[in-house]
Amino acid sequence: MSLLVTGSIAFDSVKTPHGSVTDVLGGSAVYFALAAAHYAPVRLVGVVGEDFPDSFRRVLDHPNIDMAGLEVRRGSKTFRWSGSYDGDMNEARTLDVHLNVLAEDAPRVPAAFADSRFVFLANTHPALQRALLGQVKSAELSVCDTRNLWIENEHDELIKTLAMVHGVIINDEEARMLSGQVNLIRAGEALLKMGPRFAVVKKGEHGALLVTREGVAPIPAYPTREVKDPTGAGDSFAGGLLGYLASVGVVDAMTLRRAVARGAVAASFAIESFSMDRLKAVSRQELDQRTREFTGMLRIE
């Protein structure tokens, strides 16, 4: 089933205890697309500047990724983000941001993408998320992410967006801020009252809490010995989750659990390297194998 993603495409500069990289490929839509493409055909909608190099485009060159929605805007520059991680690497410290082309007009969804059935709206202004979703008339399942910036400054717009989507994938702190509930079950349930049928509350290395009308399911992160760079973990998680859902075309409570496990596994590969190296190189066979290993770890009988 076709899965459309719209989000950022970036030059990232990242420093972690394991090294640093400068001006590598990053961005929510890129991490999402490369994770999801292991499972389903992905249509990417995003905008970059004319500084976007061919080498980055080649990373996205994948039989399952349709790049017809990539706009290269003349006279503009690509979004840039720079950050560092310390200690247990649970949180990025943003050192520098240049919105560049992301501060200009949004990209348009190509007419050929209007029949997409699944849509992921990565973090951006909630009104823009709605405008993009409005261009995909046949969306059967739409899911959004958001950030504290919009919760604080564009609360009413965000509420309107949440009323339109079927699911939300969101960090724990944002779930708390948006719902006014410290307890994450209550926070997730409050999110469902705003519209979505399911909420996935991400807790970084502590996993995620899946909240549906049928109940809650706590799902740990895949336990990994090697975290080189946590950048993109959340978007890879969303990509593995929605890519898997799009591949099976069913969205019931147990399928959602399986999808969250797929998301956890995608994230576990993403953080094993800087940028897209591991996420791009991993095979479907490796993903399946780690998923079996992971669900085996969770088995209690």
Added chain:
Amino acid sequence: MSLLVTGSIAFDSVKTPHGSVTDVLGGSAVYFALAAAHYAPVRLVGVVGEDFPDSFRRVLDHPNIDMAGLEVRRGSKTFRWSGSYDGDMNEARTLDVHLNVLAEDAPRVPAAFADSRFVFLANTHPALQRALLGQVKSAELSVCDTRNLWIENEHDELIKTLAMVHGVIINDEEARMLSGQVNLIRAGEALLKMGPRFAVVKKGEHGALLVTREGVAPIPAYPTREVKDPTGAGDSFAGGLLGYLASVGVVDAMTLRRAVARGAVAASFAIESFSMDRLKAVSRQELDQRTREFTGMLRIE
């Protein structure tokens, strides 16, 4: 199978966002014993002062708890702890501590308890843990907890204790400090190299990581809407875990997973009230039912 516990017995004064209590029954050995007694016969070894009230003794009056190891020391005062929890209540702020009788001679293990098969050594000086364990000649499974104080100030003593026990149940920050490893899998594996066959690394509301020579298993906390007072959660967890193990008498990797789930469920009841109210009142049927509900949540098929 008989399960001996030695640890603190306390007057607790606690303040949380949900209320406050003064001079209620607390202490690691008490939380542990009341959680474990739902599953197996418990032998409690501890010392209190002559201020220890009959009402507290009645709380411990349980068909599965043998109090022959409770020493009431004339002229001494019972240990007192006072603390508060704020915000997400993940960490206690200690406001006041009076060691009182805990700063004096340790209690002795009664001769009738020397044939105990399972032993839990709650947090105390590691040399004292060894001295107590040495009095239980027939111990088949011994498990200890510890705290940052001993890791920092009695490191060599603690290493000697770890070399003697079969298992360790420890908080994430203490596992990191003791092993010098930030990554919790590596930390757990480093603990196994110090002697124990298994390590349970507790992560508070984020659950626990079980590390054995067969591999790791991440097990979430039971997701609960209502946390009134987190005091004793870790000791109730250990009590449910070891009580269950003692009840089945088997310590393989899958039984340990089931035991961790039992620990999570015991902790989830303990935190629903101040002091021992809920942990004491809960029935075995309720424990079994919540365990089924919990393992059902973790099922991914």
